[in-house]
Amino acid sequence: MRRVYFDNNATTPVLPEVFEVMRPYFAEHFGNASSIHHHGQETRAAVERSREAVADLLGCRASEVVFTSGGTEADNVAIFGLTRPGDHVITSTIEHHAVLNSCKRLQEMGCEVTFVPVDGRGLVDPDDVRRALRPDTRLITIMMANNETGVLQPVEEIGKIAAEADVYYHTDAVQAAGKVPVGTKRIGCDLLSISGHKLHAPQGVGALYVRKGTILQPLFYGGSHERSRRAGTENVAGIIGLGKAAEIAKQGLDSGGLAQMAEMRDRIQKTILSEVEASGVNGEGAPRVPNTTNIYFDYIEGEALVIALDLKGLAVSTGAACSSGAIEPSHVLTAMGLPPERARASIRFSLGKQNTPEEVDFALSLIPQTVARLRELSPVYNKTAVSH
Numbered sequence: 001m002r003r004v005y006f007d008n009n010a011t012t013p014v015l016p017e018v019f020e021v022m023r024p025y026f027a028e029h030f031g032n033a034s035s036i037h038h039h040g041q042e043t044r045a046a047v048e049r050s051r052e053a054v055a056d057l058l059g060c061r062a063s064e065v066v067f068t069s070g071g072t073e074a075d076n077v078a079i080f081g082l083t084r085p086g087d088h089v090i091t092s093t094i095e096h097h098a099v100l101n102s103c104k105r106l107q108e109m110g111c112e113v114t115f116v117p118v119d120g121r122g123l124v125d126p127d128d129v130r131r132a133l134r135p136d137t138r139l140i141t142i143m144m145a146n147n148e149t150g151v152l153q154p155v156e157e158i159g160k161i162a163a164e165a166d167v168y169y170h171t172d173a174v175q176a177a178g179k180v181p182v183g184t185k186r187i188g189c190d191l192l193s194i195s196g197h198k199l200h201a202p203q204g205v206g207a208l209y210v211r212k213g214t215i216l217q218p219l220f221y222g223g224s225h226e227r228s229r230r231a232g233t234e235n236v237a238g239i240i241g242l243g244k245a246a247e248i249a250k251q252g253l254d255s256g257g258l259a260q261m262a263e264m265r266d267r268i269q270k271t272i273l274s275e276v277e278a279s280g281v282n283g284e285g286a287p288r289v290p291n292t293t294n295i296y297f298d299y300i301e302g303e304a305l306v307i308a309l310d311l312k313g314l315a316v317s318t319g320a321a322c323s324s325g326a327i328e329p330s331h332v333l334t335a336m337g338l339p340p341e342r343a344r345a346s347i348r349f350s351l352g353k354q355n356t357p358e359e360v361d362f363a364l365s366l367i368p369q370t371v372a373r374l375r376e377l378s379p380v381y382n383k384t385a386v387s388h
């Protein structure tokens, strides 16, 4: 059966050229990067080359890159590494659970957290961030691109506000890296998280940019790996993969290679909106990463559409992968003001480097008829009530 994968915000396939450079690090190049003999030095050199490649993607120094086990760890190191009970932290209502639940834990530990809202397009207003500042504010953590809608937040303005107030700024750029330029200096952040598996490197590896001079309390205690910022023997093969994926992502951004992806995304949106009544784009009108669109199909259950499309070979999602199966509507879409039934009727399409225009044709040949079929079965769908 033919299978098309449009769920690249959940995870991306490892690119063949990424896998090729990783392969020797499972076998011949097995050394521990901390060993001083040949095997260790060989591995150390490769890890440091990867660090250079990641730094190049993030526009920072190699010494400012700390490898982690992924985006979740990077977010946790940033948030718990900087805050103490009694601190005040500012975040947004649409963060990934890696940030949202870390902030909830901070509250339990005696921090105060302000969750700034978003508007109907899913955008944080920088003035809300400014207004939330207090003398005891220690950290602002607001994401760069939302995983469900792809909406890009005004990170540079927030960076300026943080700098003026002399408050640390962390941004979760897990869904932005490789899709839009992520210049840490331009953003003006002190900390920035990325994850390998969202940019065609393997799952279980990520990185945190830590601006020179930023002192973080580590999460793990052990050896002095990663300049004592993250103890534990490195995931060498994963790090090598992340380095290669970062290099490919940088080339793609520099050569304008994402234009085709944006075209495919736009064609998905345009065709669905013209062929399916009572549908629309969540986050329309806001700047977005080029690979993501989140579309509502009123009068259906998103989960039912995901399952129906999967049976026909198309993999899409109702939003955050970790919340699928949950009955609760998306916290991101409800924060944007969508009524719960529209939030539950929303589907995320997210493209990757491996997707082709022909796969878009395949998807578009399935979606309108599948939605129509589900609506026929829907007791709340009254065709005459739908205005187009």
Ligand SMILES: Cc1ncc(COP(=O)(O)O)c(C=O)c1O
Pocket (backbone or CB within 6 Å): 009, 010, 069, 070, 071, 072, 073, 075, 096, 098, 143, 145, 146, 147, 172, 174, 175, 195, 196, 197, 204, 205, 206
């Ligand atoms: C915005 C965002 N932050 C953090 C994460 C967590 O990254 P990881 O899966 O590498 O732990 C994800 C993954 O979905 C994400 O989309």
